[in-house]
Amino acid sequence: MSGGEYTPSGYRIDGKDLEAILGPLEADVLNAVYSFNRSIRVREVYEKMREERKIAYTTVMSTMNTLFEKGILDRKVINGKGGLLYVYWPKMSRSEIERSAVKQIMDSLLKNFGETVTSYLVDLETSNKWKRK
Amino acid sequence: MESLQTLFEAVMWVLTPPFPQVLLLSAGTLIMTHVLLKLFKVVEPRTRSLFYSLTLLAPLVVYVVYTPSIWILRPMSPQLFVSPPGVTLARPEEFAFVNYTGILCIVGLAFGAATLAVSYLFGVKIVTRCRGIMEVTEEDEPRLCRLVEKIARRIGVATPRVGLTESLQPNAFMVGHGRDAMVVFSSGLITALNSCELEAVAAHELAHIKNGDFHLMAVISSLKVASFFNPASYLSASMLAREREYLADEVGSRATRRSNALKEALVKIAQTPLTQRRAILPDLASGLFVYSQIGSLRAAFTSHPSIDTRLSRIGGEVTKSRADKYKVAVIALVLLGSLALGFNLIEPTNLMKMFFMLDPGFGMQLKGFTHLPIAPLMRSWEASPLPFPLQRPGSLIIIRIS
Numbered sequence: 098m099s100g101g102e103y104t105p106s107g108y109r110i111d112g113k114d115l116e117a118i119l120g121p122l123e124a125d126v127l128n129a130v131y132s133f134n135r136s137i138r139v140r141e142v143y144e145k146m147r148e149e150r151k152i153a154y155t156t157v158m159s160t161m162n163t164l165f166e167k168g169i170l171d172r173k174v175i176n177g178k179g180g181l182l183y184v185y186w187p188k189m190s191r192s193e194i195e196r197s198a199v200k201q202i203m204d205s206l207l208k209n210f211g212e213t214v215t216s217y218l219v220d221l222e223t224s225n226k227w228k229r230k
Numbered sequence: 231m232e233s234l235q236t237l238f239e240a241v242m243w244v245l246t247p248p249f250p251q252v253l254l255l256s257a258g259t260l261i262m263t264h265v266l267l268k269l270f271k272v273v274e275p276r277t278r279s280l281f282y283s284l285t286l287l288a289p290l291v292v293y294v295v296y297t298p299s300i301w302i303l304r305p306m307s308p309q310l311f312v313s314p315p316g317v318t319l320a321r322p323e324e325f326a327f328v329n330y331t332g333i334l335c336i337v338g339l340a341f342g343a344a345t346l347a348v349s350y351l352f353g354v355k356i357v358t359r360c361r362g363i364m365e366v367t368e369e370d371e372p373r374l375c376r377l378v379e380k381i382a383r384r385i386g387v388a389t390p391r392v393g394l395t396e397s398l399q400p401n402a403f404m405v406g407h408g409r410d411a412m413v414v415f416s417s418g419l420i421t422a423l424n425s426c427e428l429e430a431v432a433a434h435e436l437a438h439i440k441n442g443d444f445h446l447m448a449v450i451s452s453l454k455v456a457s458f459f460n461p462a463s464y465l466s467a468s469m470l471a472r473e474r475e476y477l478a479d480e481v482g483s484r485a486t487r488r489s490n491a492l493k494e495a496l497v498k499i500a501q502t503p504l505t506q507r508r509a510i511l512p513d514l515a516s517g518l519f520v521y522s523q524i525g526s527l528r529a530a531f532t533s534h535p536s537i538d539t540r541l542s543r544i545g546g547e548v549t550k551s552r553a554d555k556y557k558v559a560v561i562a563l564v565l566l567g568s569l570a571l572g573f574n575l576i577e578p579t580n581l582m583k584m585f586f587m588l589d590p591g592f593g594m595q596l597k598g599f600t601h602l603p604i605a606p607l608m609r610s611w612e613a614s615p616l617p618f619p620l621q622r623p624g625s626l627i628i629i630r631i632s
Contacts (some may be wrong), residue, residue, distance in 0.1 A: 139417070140364065140396050153371050154364060154394055158417055178362030179416070180397030 103169060103189060103197040115191070118198040119169075126160045127169065127187070136186040138177065161185055169194060248296035249331035252289045256462035258572045259565070260285040263466075266561045275480065276441075277558055279473035283446075284565070285466035286453035289335075298335035301326045334459050342456025349448045354406035363393040363414055377425070378413055381432045385485045387439045394420075400499045404435045407444040422498050430492035433482035440481055443474050479544050489544045496541065 105118040115124035129142045143157040164170040164185075171188040174181050189197070206214045244250065263281045272278060303326055348356070357363065368375040375392050382389040390404070393414035400419040405412050413435045415428075423431065438444070450467055457463040483489035 138396060140362070143364075147370075151369060153373075154366065155371060155374070155417070155420055158421075174398065177396065178360065179395035180361075180399045180401070182396040182398055182417075 102201075103167065103194050104201050105198045108202055115194070118194075118202075122156070122160050123164060126157060127164060130161075130164075130170065130185065130187055131191060136184045138182060138184055142185075243330045246302060246329055246331050248289075248292045248298055248335060251292045251296055252335065252457065253460055253462070255288045255292055255569065255572065256285050256457065256460050256466075259288045259569055260462045260466050262565050262568055264469075266565055270557050270561055272557065272561065275473040275477040279446075279470045279477070281561070281565070282466045282470040282473065283450060286450055286457065286463050286470075288569070289453075289457045289460065289463070293335065293339070298332040298339070299329055300333055300336065302329040302332065303327075338456045338458050341458070342452040342454075345455045346448060346452035349451065350407075353448075354410045354412060357405045358393070358412075361395055361397075361414075363395050363412070365391055365393050365412065367392075373425075374415065374420070374428075377429055378432055378436070381429060381436050381486065385433065385436045385440050385481070387436055390436070390439060400502050402431050402435050404438045404444070407439075407448075411439055411444070418502070419499075422502070423495050426488060426491040427495035427498070430483065430486055430488040431495050433486040433488070434478050434492060435482075437478040437481035437485065438474070441474065441477055443478070447471065447474065476540070476543055479540070483544055493541050493544055496544075 107118075109117045109120075112118070112121075112124075115127060119127065125146065126142060129145045130137060132145070133141065139154070139158045139161055142161065143152065143154045146152050146157060161170060161172075161183075165172050169187065169189055170185045172183045172185045175184050176182075177184075203214075260282075263284060267278055267281060272281075358365075366375065368379075371392065371394070374394075378392050379389045388409075388411075390406075390411040390413050393405075393412045395401075395414060395416045397416040398418040398421075399416055400422045401416040402419055403414050405414060413432065415431075419431065420428065450470055454463050454467045479492065483492050
């Protein structure tokens with residue numbers, strides 16, 4: 098994986114895991130992509146997700162396209178069963194996405210609320226030290 | 231010298247009935263049909279397509295007269311026999327040869343029949359597997375399924391099943407018939423077109439169901455396979471298919487009143503820059519069992535009419551004109567008359583055979599050679615009737631066998 102940069106468009110406080118930075122649908126699709134560990138077609142992701150929930154093929158297709166546009170997935174055209182089709186693979190690992198997103202968010206917080214963030218981090222570290230003792 | 235003999239033998243096989251008759255009659259039918267339709271300015275696609283189907287039926291007419299066989303008996307050399315009428319002659323010295331062109335015709339007929347049967351029984355399953363089609367329900371794809379349902383109601387056909395392919399090439403096609411009928415959209419089409427254009431394309435595909443194109447094209451496709459060695463059959467089948475596309479354009483755009491949307495969709499499809507590498511199995515399955523591919527029209531346009539021709543026909547004055555029934559009757563008469571004449575020219579005795587052999591008292595019949603087999607194959611011999619009545623019962627009849 099290339100270790101590229103991912104800039105999240107937002108951060109959802111109530112989101113869990115990747116959902117906090119990607120949105121629920123994108124996170125689900127990305128988790129499905131990671132579960133394959135190889136390059137995959139939209140249909141394979143669709144069929145995997147259909148086992149767990151109701152979802153339209155076109156929704157999966159457009160979500161994977163969005164993830165490609167965001168630079169999280171990469172793709173190429175191959176000649177498959179139905180003709181020319183895309184195969185996708187993750188451009189960034191899960192940890193790379195997390196690291197990149199945290200970096201971007203922290204940079205933004207420090208830029209806008211530098212003092213508050215610093216004092217919060219200091220408080221956090223102090224309370225952690227007390228807990229450890 | 232040997233190569234000359236091989237060439238001579240090849241020419242001999244090509245000239246062995248019914249092979250040359252099939253080729254000549256099909257080509258003649260196609261040329262005559264095309265000329266007459268142009269001459270009488272028939273533009274109505276339904277009529278045109280039915281006339282083009284005659285080219286594919288021509289070989290079957292030939293087979294009625296000249297039954298294709300695996301073996302053929304050939305005399306050792308041209309021989310002359312002289313006999314009073316009604317007297318059994320000695321069988322001429324002859325050998326049975328494998329009739330290669332006859333085998334081609336028989337194989338074609340067998341494959342044609344098999345194609346028709348497979349198309350009705352397993353066509354949908356084969357295409358679904360080869361092209362990776364996913365069947366979707368209203369639960370999976372509510373937008374697409376509702377759109378198809380709405381158009382089906384408007385056109386007046388039962389709502390077909392809906393399928394999707396992963397292909398990036400904008401394409402839609404119809405496969406199967408009755409309850410099995412399925413309209414398939416490629417993901418490239420869904421991405422490329424807006425909802426109005428998608429509706430227009432769906433209407434075009436459902437118009438194929440309305441026009442009964444599956445049944446017609448299944449028969450045409452099997453006839454094409456039956457005459458797989460005949461270039462005229464490929465040409466007429468593609469001309470016929472194009473007329474059915476024009477008809478589907480007309481019926482579909484009339485039902486949705488979205489002729490402009492269909493035009494825009496066609497332009498978008500034609501402008502797609504993707505070029506696809508050909509894959510043998512899906513191509514073969516599509517060629518045999520898929521009779522309408524909106525995406526494949528782009529390829530047809532390069533060698534046949536330009537996209538402008540088709541666009542000008544959609545919703546234009548051309549499609550509004552109807553073929554006059556008297557005009558059609560005249561064309562049919564001229565066509566059949568000239569073909570009968572042409573057929574007679576190919577083998578002058580055959581029409582006479584067809585008409586005069588019905589009367590056993592007329593002319594002469596030489597039967598009974600089958601009792602003297604000198605070749606591996608038994609065959610009854612029938613001499614052609616004379617084109618004139620016998621004057622005296624004792625007159626000599628000369629038969630030349632060559």
